[in-house]
Amino acid sequence: MILLFGTVPDKNLPLTYGQVRQEGDNLVADGRRFSRTQGTGAMISAALAITNYFKIESPYVLVAGDIGDGKGTRDLYKYLTDHIVEMKPEVLTMHYSLPIMALLKKLCDTIKGCEKRPFMIADAGAMYAAKGAGLAGEFDIFTPDPSEIAFLADPQATHPAYISHHLFDCDADKIPGQITDAFKNKSAAKLLLVKGKTDYVAVNGQIVATIIEPNVPTLEPIGGTGDTITGLVSGLVFAGLDPKDAAIFACRTNRMAGVLAQPTPATKVKEIIDRFPEVAKNNYCAWSGICYNG
């Protein structure tokens, strides 16, 4: 099973665990509904689009309402740490959450007792916690954006808001060097997928792919278009793709969906997500050479 972990912006949503499905603009798990918009909801929706395309088991989600005070985050970590050994996820993606390093450390210690270690993906607050706690090496994939790769490259930074100014220039030319530094500082997962104007895929410090086309600049302002890449790569790894190929497919899928949606800065991320099935149907056979009757 693939397990997707993260907070959702509804303080009334209690800790919820179950297999997820989409109903209109909502996601539903264990009888509870939550939004599929920006953040964890967008990530889950993207992963669900992939599992639906490949006709494989839908993701399980572990979500809780949290509006920033960390209450939902603490519930999530407590539940996952107590149950991960019996849950046995093959893929675990950790997303929006308050970066509480001690809780992540306890979870990672517990995971060492799993019969088989899950394939670990982190983005957003979970990635911040992993870097801050010195646990980046426990993860298989991180999906930072340009400001977050600068954060990973800065050995002193514990949050992307506090990074050295020379790293914050967001000069695209600096990203390859920042990838090298992040690996050197042991602040990177085994694979880094850096999402931006140019997407970079780096494995163990070496850039193995760059994706620049199609270029859709209006994707940048749309909240959630980075979250969807995290969901896409999660779903693709669970579907059996090699992590590097999964990362490349995820970037291409997001960009192609952008072309189909013709977004403006006012477009909402659900309009991009709704294009994923069409992108998969039209391209995955050609991209992979493995064709499904989608």
Added chain:
Amino acid sequence: MENVKPDRIKFTGDGIIIFHDVAGAMKGERTIRASDHEVKLVAPPPELRMGCDLALEFNLVEQAGIERLFKEKDVPFVRFLPLSKNAPQMCDIVKVTDFGKWVMVKAGNMKISFEKDSGIIVNISGGGCPDIPYLNAEMVDKALTLAPHPNELGYTLCATMLERAYEEALVIFSGGSRS
């Protein structure tokens, strides 16, 4: 569902709050603990001593929420700082991208986009802390001048950076110069 209780002995924060005096630091500690944040009374590092001898170590990411809590509970403080030696300072670089009918303002890791004519916020992007999707839900599709301020609802450094972007967006919308 049972909450995970903070481990007060092992807690190590990455930020420090400097106070005017010891009484302020102790009031700050009580206030923070009562709101379920993790915190530890510490001696300030020598380079940060400002005449007092007690400070609070806290999770830097929770700065915005704790600052607001101190204002609500009337806890005076001097400043919040990252704890590590030679720590970088908070990003103050703001970048503006013109998309024709829309403008995107970026501060640190946060972006806010609005329609030039109406001032309607159309998207919020970036960040990874739980208050950002919440702020997105509360602010998007509202006019800049009517939307809640990120520092009124947010708790984290992501919200602090969004506040900076939001303030710059307000300046631009009201005809001020762009950074």
